[in-house]
Amino acid sequence: MIKKFYPDLIADNVKKIDLNYLLENNIKGLILDIDNTLVPDYVEEAGDDIIKWVDKVKKMGFKVCIVSNATQKRVLKFNEKLGVDAISRASKPGKKSFLRAIKIMGIKAEETAVIGDQIFTDIYGGNKLNMFTILVKPIATKEFILVRIKRLAEKFVLAKHAKSNQKRT
Numbered sequence: 001m002i003k004k005f006y007p008d009l010i011a012d013n014v015k016k017i018d019l020n021y022l023l024e025n026n027i028k029g030l031i032l033d034i035d036n037t038l039v040p041d042y043v044e045e046a047g048d049d050i051i052k053w054v055d056k057v058k059k060m061g062f063k064v065c066i067v068s069n070a071t072q073k074r075v076l077k078f079n080e081k082l083g084v085d086a087i088s089r090a091s092k093p094g095k096k097s098f099l100r101a102i103k104i105m106g107i108k109a110e111e112t113a114v115i116g117d118q119i120f121t122d123i124y125g126g127n128k129l130n131m132f133t134i135l136v137k138p139i140a141t142k143e144f145i146l147v148r149i150k151r152l153a154e155k156f157v158l159a160k161h162a163k164s165n166q167k168r169t
C-alpha cells in the first residue's frame with residue numbers, strides 16, 4: 001500500500017524538526033541517516049552545526065543511533081566527532097538494522113523516530129516497524145543542481161572566450 005511510503009512528518013532539514021513535538025508524542029530515540037540527511041554525501045566529517053544539533057538532541061533526553069547504508073569506513077569517519085552509536089551497511093529498508101538500533105537504544109519501535117532523506121529506504125523501512133518517520137529534503141540535490149548550473153555557466157563563458165580568441169587570430 002502506498003501509505004507505507006508516507007512519512008509522518010516532513011521537514012526542510014534536521015534542525016527544523018520540532019523536537020518538543022516528538023517528546024510530546026512519546027518519542028525517546030532517533031535513528032539518523034547520514035548521506036544527504038546530516039551532510040551531503042561528499043562530506044566526510046560532521047560539521048559544527050551537526051555536532052551542536054546532536055548535542056542538543058541528547059541533552060533533551062533522546063537516544064541517538066546512526067543507521068546508514070554506507071560503508072563502515074564512511075560511518076566511522078563521520079561519527080568520529082559525534083561518538084554516538086552507529087550501524088553501517090544497514091541494508092535499509094530491511095528491518096534488521098532498525099531492530100538492532102532500538103535494541104542498542106533500549107526503546108520500543110513506536111518510541112523511535114527515523115530521520116532520513118529517502119522514501120524507499122529510510123521512510124519505508126521505519127514505517128514497516130511502525131516507527132515515527134520524518135522525511136527531510138536531501139541536502140546534496142540542491143548543491144548538485146547549483147554545481148550543474150555553475151558548470152553550465154562556466155561552459156558558456158569558456159565558449160564565449162574561445163570564440164573571442166578565434167576572432168583575434
Ligand SMILES: [Mg+2]
Nearest residue numbers: 033035036117
Ligand atoms: Mg540518505
